Amino acid sequence: MxxxxxxxxxxxxxxxxxxxxxxxxxxxxxxxxxxxxxxxxxxxxxxxxxxxxxxxxxxxxxxxxxxxxxxxxxxxxxxxxxxxxxxxxxxxxxxxxxxxxxxxxxxxxxGPHPLLAWVLHDRLRAAGWAAGRSDGVILAAAGSRDPDSAADTARTAALLAARLGVPVTPAYASAATPTVPEALAALTARGADPARIAVASCFTAPGRFATQTAAAAPDLAAAPLGAxxxxxxxxxxxxxxxxxxxxxxxxxxxxxx
The missing domain is CATH 3.40.50.1400 (Rossmann fold)
Structure with a gap:
């Protein structure tokens, strides 16, 4: 299908x-x-x-x-x-x-759902992402104090990682940690090259959080999910x-x- x-x-x-x-x-x-x-x-x-x-x-x-x-x-x-x-x-x-x-x-x-992972993957590819040139992806989400929200974002990250074949780390714009800079620092500490880390935008549409997390990307940042x-x-x-x-x-x- x-x-x-x-x-x-x-x-x-x-x-x-x-x-x-x-x-x-x-x-x-x-x-x-x-x-x-x-x-x-x-x-x-x-x-x-x-x-x-x-x-x-x-x-x-x-x-x-x-x-x-x-x-x-x-x-x-x-x-x-x-x-x-x-x-x-x-x-x-x-x-x-x-x-x-x-x-x-x-x-x-x-989310979470495989179709959501499909769109995230497609947006990354449109931004220039390629598996052979990636040390990992940061999945940027809005964030919430509700633990179910974090669990859902983690599941979406796992679904996306399965599609991409590289590690995907959840990060948040508010109300939860890590932030995108914190996730980037953790990946770098484990040996990842910052220039080979992309940010996937887990936001339905453009907005403050999407702009904020994209600005923290060391290299490429995908567009929001959109239409x-x-x-x-x-x-x-x-x-x-x-x-x-x-x-x-x-x-x-x-x-x-």
Whole structure:
């Protein structure tokens, strides 16, 4: 199966709940066009499926406003986030619960997943990375105080390392350690050549953290994940996965009170 092919069956779109893609939001003006392009790819990959966009903060439409427009509908919130953390575990369910008249569920974040490792690999290659000229890769992620988030990033790093055939070290822009400079220092102390270490950008779109971690790269830094076809496939996979899980458990999508 091509990595850009949506996983799972696609029942008749007219009977499907709305897919609400939930981005974090950013003050970086480059972020919103990238997120919109990703959502457009999702729509194109599943014609007839109602796909909406909502943001946790900073950008419009805000998630609360998107959900308010779905009164009487059912929805699956798909986080355009890459690990389990506070937003996925608390903010998204809270937003759903605070919206009267909307049934819904929250899908898993996009990572970890082999498709995510595929996109990271592709972005590295586009930046000029080559296995024969690499002593390792630093996987730069946002960071969180939630231990599940760190576990998810570590799993993504392992999946990427299996694809690349070189060590991949997780590093973080905030709330967790090591930072990219600290990870670089540790790799150098073990004999790696800094000029042969690349930074993979584990961020959905451009923003402060992506810029910050790329600036710390000693050599090349890959672009954020963006509107890659496999990212659209992964969004649809998480949507279908959430619906299958609900059906298998014999429960209806929760109704917000």
């Amino acid at each position: 091509s990595p850009s092919t949506a996983y799972g069956p696609a029942p008749h779109p007219g009977s499907r709940p709305v897919l609400v893609a939930v981005a974090h939001g950013s003050r970086d003006p480059r972020a919103l066009p990238v997120v919109r392009a990703l959502v457009a790819r999702v729509r194109a990959a599943r014609p007839g499926l109602d796909v909406r966009l909502g943001h946790v903060e900073l950008d419009e439409p805000l998630l609360a406003d998107t959900l308010a427009g779905l009164r009487g509908r059912t929805a699956v919130l798909v986080p355009l986030l890459l690990t389990r953390g506070h937003h996925v575990k608390h903010d998204l369910p809270a937003a759903l619960a605070a919206t009267p008249g909307v049934r819904g569920t929250v899908a898993a974040p996009l 890659h076809p496999a990212m659209a496939a992964l969004v649809l996979h998480r949507y279908d996965q959430a619906l299958r899980s609900t059906t298998a458990s014999g429960t209806a999508l929760a109704r917000a009170s």
